[in-house]
Amino acid sequence: MEQQSVDKDYLEYRKKRVKRIKRFLLISLTVLLILPNVLCIYLLIQVNHTNRILEETQENLWELSVQLEDANAAAAVEMAMIPMQVEDEMLQEVIPDSLLYEGKERVYLTFDDGPSEYTDEILDILDEYEVKATFFVLAKDGYEEQYQRIVDEGHTLALHSYTHQYGQIYESPEAFRQDITMLSDYLFDITGYRCEFYRFPGGSSNTIIQFDKNECFDVLEEENLVYFDWNVTSKDASTYRLSAQSITDNVLNGTQQTNPSVVLMHDASDKYTTVQALPQIIETLLADENTVLLPITNGTAPVCHVVRSEEETEQ
Ligand code: ZN
Numbered sequence: 346m347e348q349q350s351v352d353k354d355y356l357e358y359r360k361k362r363v364k365r366i367k368r369f370l371l372i373s374l375t376v377l378l379i380l381p382n383v384l385c386i387y388l389l390i391q392v393n394h395t396n397r398i399l400e401e402t403q404e405n406l407w408e409l410s411v412q413l414e415d416a417n418a419a420a421a422v423e424m425a426m427i428p429m430q431v432e433d434e435m436l437q438e439v440i441p442d443s444l445l446y447e448g449k450e451r452v453y454l455t456f457d458d459g460p461s462e463y464t465d466e467i468l469d470i471l472d473e474y475e476v477k478a479t480f481f482v483l484a485k486d487g488y489e490e491q492y493q494r495i496v497d498e499g500h501t502l503a504l505h506s507y508t509h510q511y512g513q514i515y516e517s518p519e520a521f522r523q524d525i526t527m528l529s530d531y532l533f534d535i536t537g538y539r540c541e542f543y544r545f546p547g548g549s550s551n552t553i554i555q556f557d558k559n560e561c562f563d564v565l566e567e568e569n570l571v572y573f574d575w576n577v578t579s580k581d582a583s584t585y586r587l588s589a590q591s592i593t594d595n596v597l598n599g600t601q602q603t604n605p606s607v608v609l610m611h612d613a614s615d616k617y618t619t620v621q622a623l624p625q626i627i628e629t630l631l632a633d634e635n636t637v638l639l640p641i642t643n644g645t646a647p648v649c650h651v652v653r654s655e656e657e658t659e660q
Pocket of ligand 1: 457458505509546547
């Protein structure tokens with residue numbers, strides 16, 4: 346009986362043990378099965394999260410690189426602009442003829458009242474001696490080629506008058522301005538060049554102007570024009586026709602006495618002796634190595650008989 350009870354207990358015990366082992370195994374198995382999954386899920390979440398961070402970082406990096414590229418491009422443009430600005434400044438910075446030709450006798454040959462039937466001949470002579478001059482012209486239809494030649498061959502095309510009618514030009518500041526702007530536009534239409542220099546018909550010391558001369562200077566300033574008179578005259582405007590020799594003598598005597606010399610001559614139909622005098626004038630001037638013949642430019646110091654003031658001095 347007792348033996349039976351012991352067996353039963355033992356059996357019971359074994360049953361329980363097996364059950365415990367089974368439970369343990371089951372739990373272990375469950376844990377072993379679930380844990381990797383959980384780990385996997387956890388790792389997946391982590392990977393996902395890291396991916397998102399990576400993506401964001403990449404995006405930020407890309408944005409940064411774009412900004413950097415923009416900045417680089419802007420910097421490159423700026424760097425390119427600097428030499429352009431320097432170049433502009435250099436272009437704007439006019440070197441005066443007095444510096445450029447320091448120690449030289451500077452002679453500026455100027456021809457008023459053209460073009461005429463002699464303009465081509467004058468241009469040919471200047472071309473032969475490789476000399477540049479300045480032409481203070483009028484508005485004359487039929488001389489389109491001559492205006493263009495003056496510009497193309499490196500001479501200075503400058504304003505004199507549209508009409509050359511003193512009474513009309515000097516009637517009022519408005520008439521004065523109109524004469525200038527009409528001529529400037531006329532020449533611009535033909536040559537594409539906007540003139541920068543002006544010569545008063547009769548010179549700035551003329552007594553024909555019927556209003557305050559300062560108003561003329563105002564107009565010239567407003568039109569961005571610099572006016573030039575002369576300090577040497579060929580006297581070829583005399584009522585009687587001067588010989589070529591007299592014109593030559595007048596010019597050469599004058600240029601010997603002053604530096605720089607702005608020489609007044611005429612390009613007009615009744616002034617052929619001026620054309621005849623031209624080769625000898627140029628040859629004599631060029632024979633002196635210290636003399637240069639120049640066109641009027643922004644670097645030329647204006648020669649003016651009258652400047653903005655109450656007092657008017659006659660040349
Ligand atoms: Zn004139």
